[in-house]
Amino acid sequence: MNSKIVDIWIAGAAGDGVQSTSEMLAKIAARCGLHVYIYNSYQSAIRGGYVYAQIRISAKKIRTPSDRWDILVALNTDSIERHKGWVKKEGVLIFNCDRAKAPGGLTGIGIPISEVVSNPLMQNTVFLGAACALTGLPLEKFEKAILEVFGKKSQEVKDANLKAAKEGAGRAKSLAGRFKLPVSDKSHILITGNQALAFGAAEGGVRFYSAYPMTPASGVLHWMADHAAKLGICVMQAEDEISVINMAIGASFAGARSMVATSGGGFALMTEAVGLAAMTETPLVAINVCRAGPSTGVPTKTEQGDLWQVLGAGQGDYPKAVIAPLDVEDCFYMVQHSLNLADRYQIPVLMISDLLLSEHNETLEALDPKRIKIDRGEWAGTNGAGQFLRYLYTPGGVSPRAKPGMPDQYIFTAASDDHRESGTLISDVDTDPVERKKMMEKRMRKMEGILKEMPPNVLIGEPKADLTLVGWGSGCGILTELVARAKEEGKKVNALAIRSVWPFLSKEVAGVLTKAKGVMMIENNFTGQMAKLIRQETGFEIPHLCLKYDGEPFYLESTWPMVQKALKGKAQAREVILTPYGLAEDKG
Amino acid sequence: MAELTVIKELNFKSETKPDWCPSCGDFAVLSGLIKALTKLQIEPKDAVTVSGIGCSSNLPGFIRTYGYHSLHGRSIPVATGVKLANPNLKVVVTGGDGDGYGIGVGHFIHALRRNIDLTYLVMNNQVYGLTTGQVSPTSEIGYQTKTTPQGNLEQPINPLALAIAGGATFVARAFSGDPNHMAEVIAQAIEHKGFALVDIFSPCVTFNKVNTYEFFRKRVLKLEEAGHDPANLQQAMEKALMWGDKIPLGVFWRTERAVFDQAKLSKDLPYPADWSGQHGLDDKTFNNLLAELR
Structure with a gap:
């Protein structure tokens, strides 16, 4: 071929x-x-x-x-x-x-x-x-x-x-024909990461979507608005991102599968309410489609600079999952997986995409609507005996849910203040250290179950190699191309693409890295944020960081020489790539 | 009296006792709301009370309906989500002046123009109570608090005038010192189709020694007894701007306008909260969506 x-x-x-x-x-x-x-x-x-x-x-x-x-x-x-x-x-x-x-x-x-x-x-x-x-x-x-x-x-x-x-x-x-392409009778679909997230969410049963326009996340809102009436999805453009996420939490509390998407600035506004979802045990999927920051940053350029913002979203310790889909196709499936995780564990699930992943069009041969089934988790009413306790202490930390409109016996108030099993507050006048401790432990117990349901990270290439590249989220694209180039040139290079960000699959990642002969991190940010997370979670310090923070993604031709350098043992601890045909040349 | 006999006793009594200060104005609002819901025969399971943070925002914990006690200033967005997801629910938002006219005022204004079908009860005591007595957006000029020891310099927000100008379709005021009148006004607000604001003078007996029960008792007058026409916009605005020796209570402004209801856009389909299934899209719809991408 x-x-x-x-x-x-x-x-x-x-x-x-x-x-x-x-x-x-x-x-x-x-x-x-x-x-x-x-x-x-x-x-x-x-x-x-x-x-x-x-x-x-x-x-x-x-x-x-x-x-x-x-x-x-x-x-x-x-x-x-x-x-x-x-x-x-x-x-x-x-x-x-x-x-x-x-x-x-x-x-x-x-x-x-x-x-x-x-x-x-x-x-x-x-x-x-x-x-x-x-x-x-x-x-x-x-x-x-x-x-x-x-x-x-x-x-x-x-x-x-x-x-x-x-x-x-x-x-x-x-x-004519100088660049002749092999035309066939097949026909592929052409789709962006944003469209895949929206389409996947619709397939995943999302019935409430709210957003505030922000590049590069607006594509999700546009797809949703365009299809809302036909699919029965309530789509709201709210007055700001604070309203966006609180509306989605209200809709989820009422029983609708709910989702929001924004970019880093909007996500910063949402973070207090991410904790609210966790505290009231209201399922929610929130997507941060990153662009180059800080502040307004470079609004139409890509970066993987929000990892720590997402990990640190909101005050206090609370259970959550963070997933970074690896490519456009993965967006379609991971959003469905995230929706199921959110419902099964009654937690906020945060997804990280970025401008590169969200706005570029690529072809796919197929999408499979049957691969993931909707799982709304546990609901009250299956065993009607006894008093209903919305926040019942359970071994796994998950308590059966109820929603407004269900019979009187399930009536409860969800509160942002910490509370007892019944939902009554443990704060203000009435303080109760014993129950507070138990309730913290109940919520945090969910992390053990979530860890088992995190999607596996992906090893690209052969298990044994002279150099192992590491990346995350949209970085999977450049990792795949680099491994392929290495193979063409007879070099042994493999790559680990991380999509399970939190809870971190420490054992698996440490297993790959400690056995590797050489390791280089490839990240679209200044500080090597994922490399820091890996060190925190595994104790493994990646010796070489290959970074890019000029607003453009990694390109094969200008990244490959870094891999060659690393193979020769000549890579520095910190290597920085500048897009070679920069719109403004680097004059200094 | 015949109509009273058909009213069913409904149990809105929570097992949690309110922790408000004795003789706080919020007690009357709680019982006024229960009276109004009973009068309208709304079942506890079909009512949702949503609040933010503040003394008055603890109300959902003290009434036996489904409740959501959210973040400071965010009650209206949460309530909007609840109502849009399930329009069959009666959603009542409760909170204070700091929560609604301070940190949450942006959401308040957008809810007004959206005309979403919510009832908003603001227990306005012109002071921050839960945080022990700081100036609020409705504190009067010159009012001394911990944070304004030399007296407040800022013009107070006029929530009624703001609501009328902002596109509310029902704007009223009540007073905790007149609980029967308040229950009547709240019932009208709940019955109203669209966004209904009831600003309630609910004195803080601990931190506000100026705007007391006595202060209001001397000044309040009832609009319905003063020949006011709530359908007259100009009159409504004039009455909303009245302050001083005479302060009006009652329904200032009432009109009809299309209610914001996204669910209407897809009327043959279940409401978002009622939807269930193993896949979000049936085969035909999935394939049509896929075909759009070819």
Whole structure:
């Protein structure tokens, strides 16, 4: 099988249609049975900012963004200058020759847009036609995509766009097939991490979702709002994240499966109520889709910088679980697992995603709706004898639940103040150290059960290796690609991808690390937050940290040299990577 | 008297005795709420009381309904979640002036404009009681407390005027010194479809020596006895701004507006709290959603 990856970059100003053009191209490729991975680099400006999208296409699954392009579709002249240095051998530039010339040494397909189409807005369609010709993507699939996108417009508009696409293909004739991709009859789905979380939550029985708009978590809210009425999900955009989480807790107390998602700043506002969910034993899933912090940070850039915020959310000791899905597909299943954990243990389950995982589109061959069944945990009413105690002391720490509307005998008040088995307060006037101690121990006993239900971490590659890479959450993508590259080059490298963050699978992780010959951590943050957690939980100090905190994810080509260094025993304790084609160069 | 005979005795009596100071205004609010619920024949299992933090927010522990005693200032969001998840429940929010007009005022304003069907009883004693006597958002100018030894410099919030301007559809005031009148006003508030505010003068006998039972007894007048028309917005606002020698009680403003109810959007489906199943999506729906991604 031809497993070559073709990298197409579409670049322009915000408002030039970079995203819609890239999604159309991705859809065409996915419908030809090809795998696609898109990474958008954008800024918070709605118009005028600089934007580009990488569309990576191959017959095999792709897991990271790339450093280099085969085809650059320049929607404005500025983007030619920005990206000309990052061309692969044989690369081809597609551009408007009314306005620019191909730089020396670059193969260009210059198309005089003013001659080819009457409306300059159709430039993107012309260019896509040319890109299809270069990659051998069939024009019929492109036609279908045009009909969908312009479905509501007049026949005239559709015809003009079809003609424009053919014009573009014609202009690229001399280079047709240069990057030929193996087209098949299969059709893959194209989905983002946010969509997978929302879709998975719907499959997992979420019936209440509240949120406040915040990049990069808004995609979950958009999917939910779009499907709410049809699926019977109550979707609320509240006035702030404090309201968001308290609404979800109210809905969960009433009996609805509830979920919230936000980014780091919103999560900071939510944290007091995370403790409220734990104290009142009200199930809740809260997702932090991280972006580069602190404060407003770099709102449209990625980072894994919130690990300790999530671990330390809220005052006091309380039981919780923290799960970081490893990729888009894992988002779909882990959100369902988290919902079950939340209900079974009546706890807040916190999920960590990030901009990279949440906003990039990638192809999947299938999603399995049958893999995980809904489990709402224990409810009162199965044995009606005796007085109902909502917070009954049990060996596992879980007490059967009740909800408003159930018969009188189950009436109780859930309180944020600590309380006895019945729910009456142990505070203010009436203090009771004995019951307080018992109740703390009852809640914390849940951790023993939760530990047994945490999803296993994933070892990528062979069990024995000269170097073991460690990462977590979205870092699984770069780990997978690095292990594959090592294999191609005859090196023995494996990787441990951690998704069970809390409670930590200490024994398993220590088992891998203490047997490893060499270990290097790969994390998208400044301090090596997961490395610190590993040391805390296992006593194992990872000798080499490979870090990146410039807002961009790890790219294979610029990360691989670090692995080579580590294999040669030349890696420093702290290695930092800067995105090689940084929008602003590092001048100091 | 015939109508009294059909009223069923309902047991709202909690086993927990209130720990409020003797003669605290909140006792009257608790019994007023129980009277109103009994009058409306709302079963304890179908009522939910939700509160924040403060002396008055301990109320859900002292009444036999389902209850949620939440965080300081967050009662309204919690109650909103309860009501949206199960619109069959009667949800009554209770709390104080610090909880609702101080730390929680943002939620209060949004609940007003949303017109969600909640009854909000604010036990307004113009002081922070549980934290032992600090200035509150409704304390009067010049009022001396532990944190304002030279006297309060800030203009107090006028909750009634704020609620009317903010889009509330039922705005009323009651006084713990007149429990029968209060029970009547609370019953009307619960019956009202939409967001209903009842601001209640509930004197703090320990920390507020200015706004006492005596202070209010001398000043209060009843709007229903003064020919007030609660459907008249201008009159309502004028009465809401009255303060000084004459302070009105009763229903200031009442109107009808669409009630916020997300459940209506998917009316053939069960309410969020009533939904159950092994999978959230049936095969057909799942495949349709998958097809959207192809």
